[in-house]
Amino acid sequence: MQPTDPTHPTDSGRTGRVPYVPPPPGGPPTPPPVAPAPPGAPPPAFTDASAGGSATIRVAVTNRILWVGQAAYPLANVARVGTTLIVPGRRRALLRLLAFTLAVIVVAFAFSQATRSSSSLYDGGSSSGSGAGPVIGAVMTVAVYFLIFTWPVLRRPDLHVLTVDTAGPPTAVLAWHIPQPAFELQAAITRAIENPQAEFQQIVQSISVDLRQYQFGDSVNIYGGQGNTGVSK
Numbered sequence: 001m002q003p004t005d006p007t008h009p010t011d012s013g014r015t016g017r018v019p020y021v022p023p024p025p026g027g028p029p030t031p032p033p034v035a036p037a038p039p040g041a042p043p044p045a046f047t048d049a050s051a052g053g054s055a056t057i058r059v060a061v062t063n064r065i066l067w068v069g070q071a072a073y074p075l076a077n078v079a080r081v082g083t084t085l086i087v088p089g090r091r092r093a094l095l096r097l098l099a100f101t102l103a104v105i106v107v108a109f110a111f112s113q114a115t116r117s118s119s120s121l122y123d124g125g126s127s128s129g130s131g132a133g134p135v136i137g138a139v140m141t142v143a144v145y146f147l148i149f150t151w152p153v154l155r156r157p158d159l160h161v162l163t164v165d166t167a168g169p170p171t172a173v174l175a176w177h178i179p180q181p182a183f184e185l186q187a188a189i190t191r192a193i194e195n196p197q198a199e200f201q202q203i204v205q206s207i208s209v210d211l212r213q214y215q216f217g218d219s220v221n222i223y224g225g226q227g228n229t230g231v232s233k
Helices: 090-123 132-154 180-194
Strands: 054-062 065-068 071-074 078-088 159-166 171-176 200-207
Touching: 054 180, 065 171, 078 090, 078 180, 090 132, 159 180, 171 180, 180 200
Parallel strands: 171 200
Antiparallel strands: 054 065, 054 200, 065 071, 078 159, 159 171
């Protein structure tokens, strides 16, 4: 009967009914190559390295839990998974610029009239071109407002986002400059919802978005009723 306990002290505990065979002298054997993913597996993670303000986010489904970064969403509570296009509030920015321009024009006109009236009292009405100063000041003020508050909104690009809505208020949002990553993740999450045994993990490159600068959410018009107040998003 052959002994089953190893003689080397570092191999203590490796006992059994099969005789112990020491490892070969060249180190541990090379592991076999990993087989490619089956056709039904989730698509590979998409990386948009050229996008500015991007962040690496881990998206995974394990044990019927959807992980988006450090946030966990039970798949049983997911009400909707969809993709949409969000655009900056360009219309609101232009309306604010128009209102500011009108206010500046009114102030400049009133100041010009007051300056012209005061100068006519001292010069006997012979002065001309005294209103050029307020006009130049108004134009410069509108130009500064446009460069600081309006131009950044107009040049902000449209974004393709993946939204995961739950039965309660929380919503997960991932954004990209192009739509392909959003469609790929939507398909992977949908397959995980339909198949209870499905699990996947992807590392994606998402754009950091300040939703206060974008028009995001459903637009709802309410007709009839009493005491309704409109909500602008």
